[in-house]
Amino acid sequence: MGLPxxxxxxxxxxxxxxxxxxxxxxxxxSRSQRERTVxxxxxxxxxxxxDYRELDDL
Numbered sequence: 183m184g185l186p187x188x189x190x191x192x193x194x195x196x197x198x199x200x201x202x203x204x205x206x207x208x209x210x211x212s213r214s215q216r217e218r219t220v221x222x223x224x225x226x227x228x229x230x231x232x233d234y235r236e237l238d239d240l
Contacts, residue, residue, distance in 0.1 A: 197224035
């Protein structure tokens with residue numbers, strides 16, 4: 183795919199990560215997706231889900 187930096191963590195690389203609050207995969211898969219922190223370019227983004235009414239026109 184031509185993405186040599188994908189999947190690597192190092193200084194100077196894009197910091198696009200999702201951090202989950204879980205001690206193991208079982209906890210990760212059994213909990214809501216709301217318990218996460220999403221980083222884009224190293225900055226936390228808002229992951230608040232829209233109200234269903236905002237999606238009516240889609």
